[in-house]
Structure formats: C-alpha cells, structure tokens
Amino acid sequence: MINTVTKVYNDTIELDTLKVVYDDGIILFVPKVEGNRHYQEVLQWVADGNEIGEPE
Amino acid sequence: MSSELKVDTISEKTTASGVTIDGVELKDGSVKGNGTGRKNYIINGNFDIWQRGTSVTGGYGPDRFVYQNSGSTGTFAQGSFTAGQTDVPNNPKYFANLTITGADDEANIAHRIEDVNTLSGETATISFYAKHTTNAPTSFNITSWQVFGSGGSTAVNTSIATGQTTTTSWQKYTATVTFPSVSGKTIGAGSYLEVLILNPNNETFDIQIAQVQLEKGSVATDFEVKPIGEELSLCQRYYAKSYNQATSPGTASTTVGAINLVISATTSNGDRNTVFLPQTMREAPTVTLYSTVTGTAGKSRIEQTGTDTDVTAYYIGESNFNYYLNGTQTATYTSQTHYQADAEL
Numbered sequence: 264m265i266n267t268v269t270k271v272y273n274d275t276i277e278l279d280t281l282k283v284v285y286d287d288g289i290i291l292f293v294p295k296v297e298g299n300r301h302y303q304e305v306l307q308w309v310a311d312g313n314e315i316g317e318p319e
Numbered sequence: 320m321s322s323e324l325k326v327d328t329i330s331e332k333t334t335a336s337g338v339t340i341d342g343v344e345l346k347d348g349s350v351k352g353n354g355t356g357r358k359n360y361i362i363n364g365n366f367d368i369w370q371r372g373t374s375v376t377g378g379y380g381p382d383r384f385v386y387q388n389s390g391s392t393g394t395f396a397q398g399s400f401t402a403g404q405t406d407v408p409n410n411p412k413y414f415a416n417l418t419i420t421g422a423d424d425e426a427n428i429a430h431r432i433e434d435v436n437t438l439s440g441e442t443a444t445i446s447f448y449a450k451h452t453t454n455a456p457t458s459f460n461i462t463s464w465q466v467f468g469s470g471g472s473t474a475v476n477t478s479i480a481t482g483q484t485t486t487t488s489w490q491k492y493t494a495t496v497t498f499p500s501v502s503g504k505t506i507g508a509g510s511y512l513e514v515l516i517l518n519p520n521n522e523t524f525d526i527q528i529a530q531v532q533l534e535k536g537s538v539a540t541d542f543e544v545k546p547i548g549e550e551l552s553l554c555q556r557y558y559a560k561s562y563n564q565a566t567s568p569g570t571a572s573t574t575v576g577a578i579n580l581v582i583s584a585t586t587s588n589g590d591r592n593t594v595f596l597p598q599t600m601r602e603a604p605t606v607t608l609y610s611t612v613t614g615t616a617g618k619s620r621i622e623q624t625g626t627d628t629d630v631t632a633y634y635i636g637e638s639n640f641n642y643y644l645n646g647t648q649t650a651t652y653t654s655q656t657h658y659q660a661d662a663e664l
Binding site for chain 1: 468469470507508509588601602603604605606607608616617631632633634635643661662663664
C-alpha cells in the first residue's frame with residue numbers, strides 16, 4: 264500500500280517524477296507517464312482522496 | 320526427376336496428429352508466426368529468466384509472469400527439473416511453482432502481452448505443461464482479459480478453458496480460443512492482452528507449470544526454445560537491474576555491478592549521474608535505487624564514511640535515467656548504487 268507520495272525537484276524546478284513510499288518502506292521513483300503502472304496506482308491513490316506532498 | 324503437386328490445403332488425417340513433411344524448402348511462402356519471426360507470444364515461457372529472485376509472495380516472479388490474488392497468502396517460486404528428465408521435452412531447467420497457503424478464489428498466474436491489438440479477432444492456441452505436488456487444485460481455468468489501458472474501453476474477459484485438473488505427473492494442456500476483435504474500442508497507454516491460469520475454488524493448492532506457449536492457429540505445435548541471451552533481451556524491455564542475474568534487488572553487501580559516482584560536491588543535489596539501461600524499455604520505468612551495503616531502497620552508499628545517503632532518481636526515460644545524491648557531499652568520496660527499472664504492464 265502507498266504510504267506517501269511527494270514531488271521531486273531539481274533545485275527549485277519540479278520534475279516529472281514522483282517519490283512513492285510504501286508501507287513496507289520500499290521507495291520508488293515514478294515517472295509521470297500514463298503507461299507506467301505505478302503512476303496509474305498513484306492516480307488512483309489521489310482519486311481515493313490522498314494528496315501528493317512537498318518533500319521535507 | 321522433379322514433379323509438382325498443386326493443392327490449396329493439406330489436412331491431417333488423424334485429429335491433432337499434424338502433418339509430417341520430410342524436408343521443406345520455402346521459396347516465397349511464410350510460416351505463421353507472431354509477426355516478429357517467432358511463433359510464441361509468451362516471453363520467458365521456458366522460465367529461464369528470474370531477475371527479481373527465485374521466490375516472491377506476490378506480484379512478478381519469473382520475468383513477465385505475475386502471481387495475482389485477492390488477499391490470499393502464497394509463494395510463486397522457481398522449481399528445477401532433474402537433469403535428463405524426459406517428462407517435459409527440450410530439457411528445460413526450470414518451472415514455476417505456485418503454492419497457495421491461504422484460500423483464495425482468484426489465485427492465478429498471469430502473463431501480459433503488450434498491446435491489446437495482439438491477436439485481436441484471431442484464433443490462437445495456448446499450451447503448457449502442468450502438475451501438482453501435494454495439494455491438488457479441484458480444477459483450474461484458463462482465461463484471458465483484453466485490457467485497453469489508461470482511459471481506454473472497459474476490459475473484455477474471454478474464457479479459454481474451464482474445469483482442468485492435474486495429477487502428480489507432468490501433462491500437456493492445450494486450448495484454442497478466438498479473441499474478440501478490438502474494433503471500435505478506445506485504446507490507451509499501457510494496454511495489453513492477458514492470459515491467466517486461475518483456480519476459482521477458494522482453496523489452498525499447489526500447481527507447477529512449464530513451457531507456456533501462445534501461438535496463432537488452432538494447433539499447439541512444439542514449444543519454441545529461444546537462446547538465453549535473446550530471452551533476457553526480450554525481458555529487459557520490461558525489467559532491468561544492475562545486479563548480476565542471480566542476485567535479487569536489495570540484496571545487502573553486493574558491490575559487483577554497482578554504479579560508482581566520484582563526488583565533486585559543487586552544490587547541494589549537484590552530484591549527478593546518468594545510467595544507461597540495457598534495452599530501450601516499453602515505457603519510462605519506475606526506478607528503485609539501493610545501497611550496495613545495506614540494500615536499503617532510496618539510499619546510496621558512501622564508500623569512505625561507511626554510511627548510506629539519500630538518493631533521488633529523475634529525468635527517467637525509456638533508455639536511461641539520472642540520479643543525484645541528496646544534499647551536499649564530500650569531494651572525492653565515492654558513492655555506490657544499485658538499481659532496478661520496472662516497466663512491466
């Protein structure tokens with residue numbers, strides 16, 4: 264299960280990648296492309312009421 | 320003396336025995352195939368490639384094959400044939416072994432073939448070997464889904480065979496299906512044709528499968544054995560890693576194959592590297608980065624300090640990706656990182 268999703272920056276520029284952390288601690292870097300199944304999972308996670316956050 | 324016989328069709332005399340021809344020269348004809356010069360639409364049907372490791376409790380196990388369930392517990396693991404056995408032809412080394420230890424009415428082994436246009440409106444035959452070891456499934460089904468991708472039409476289910484049973488000996492199973500045409504459907508990114516071996520009986524069981532083939536036409540022909548290098552290249556369109564083939568991603572204390580980056584420490588997040596993937600992948604992949612020493616995801620190992628540091632992948636493309644070490648590092652130190660890249664369907 265997805266725990267958190269945060270944006271990824273290169274200095275101050277937001278990149279087309281998301282950092283996805285799962286409950287078991289696995290960390291994935293997911294490109295924002297429609298054909299990527301993890302990105303589809305993130306979109307569903309957002310549709311379920313969750314929010315993509317800013318990095319700490 | 321030469322002679323010529325002109326016919327439109329040569330049919331088998333005995334059902335399912337095929338037609339034997341002693342020597343063939345093809346002048347301008349073609350042999351039915353999957354459009355790539357191969358007849359088998361299944362990649363890694365011989366279970367030669369296990370990049371993720373030899374046992375998983377869910378998700379992708381052997382390359383291109385995924386264990387799916389509806390909440391059960393089980394393992395999807397590699398099994399080895401005894402050298403010289405003849406029950407399954409062509410001397411395969413491995414089979415896939417699904418053991419379900421928590422009852423489930425949707426436990427299945429699935430294979431997703433890229434692009435739902437595949438075999439649209441065509442007749443095809445699936446074949447494989449199967450058996451059980453200790454806990455027979457009451458029955459299993461062979462079924463398929465045409466999945467139309469992001470924003471695409473609703474998926475279409477087509478049954479291929481039902482009520483199949485196993486014994487403790489290897490048997491060959493074959494079933495023929497005509498897949499529905501995708502004409503008129505909306506097809507989005509990430510579409511695929513999926514074939515599944517599924518136990519619907521809400522029970523614990525085990526099943527072993529080997530030599531899976533899906534080919535055009537209504538006859539199951541001999542299994543197509545591919546060279547290992549070719550099979551691995553096909554798999555790497557969907558999954559790749561920096562580790563040696565026999566090493567599971569995230570394995571601790573694995574420096575072999577790691578990516579080195581000598582740190583320049585110019586700016587925060589300024590220590591960057593580009594990694595080229597072994598194949599152009601199906602789609603920009605999901606990237607996981609690992610410390611070489613602890614195997615922790617999201618980390619890179621700084622060799623001189625003996626500690627892990629956070630690392631970020633970015634600019635991920637189909638043929639390469641980039642990463643940077645988070646924050647400011649120490650000049651001349653070396654970071655060591657492993658990766659896996661996943662573009663599976």
